[in-house]
Amino acid sequence: MPPITPSFIPKKAPAPRLDLKKKTSFFFLLSVVIFASAAILHGAAYLYKISLEQKLKSYQNSLRLEESAFEPATLVELNRVDAKLRSAKSLLDKHITLLPLFRMIEEHTLQSVRFKSFGFNANSDQKKIELKMTGEAENYSGVALQSDAFGELKEFKDAVFSDLNLNQSGRISFTFSASIDPGLISYVKNLNL
DSSP, X not given: OOOOOOOOSOSSOOOOOOOHHHHOOHHHHHHHHHHHHHHHHHHHHHHHHHHHHHHHHHHHHHHHHHHHHSOHHXXXXXXXXXXXXXXXXXXXXXXXXXXXXXXXXXXXXXXTEEEEEEEEEEOTTSSOEEEEEEEEESXXXXXXXHHHHHHTOTTEEEEEEEEEEEOTTSOEEEEEEEEEOHHHHBTTTTTTO
């Protein structure tokens, strides 16, 4: 038996105690808060996704019920009527009326001027509309005044009086050409006439 030595001094050093209050740092607490927040947000997003999927299924089911309430023959008839209405709208949008143009020419033509011919040309998309007229005036000042009157109209763009000549009757003949604002002759825009 080994001899017993009466010593109260421990042979091994005691294990150091961890003091949690001193070892927790600000960054550790911050990371725990961020992690907890991220976990809560992830859970909330997952629950929201499940909620949206359930609503989508509910809406799809109600749509199927509503669709089954309509008779197929009624749907075919409604589609046919819709196609006709769209076609009519397209035709009305492309339709033109010259009445506002004639009224404007009548209101702004001087008494000393008269027009002898009228030419009108619109391309298929009606973006560019050309007007060409020939006429006579009593004198050159009448042509100049008529040029001023038409020049003030915003519906006439690039208004030009050309080919000024003295004819056999002693009057001044001329040619007038201009581009017309498409809104002036649009049937839809002039329905209140």
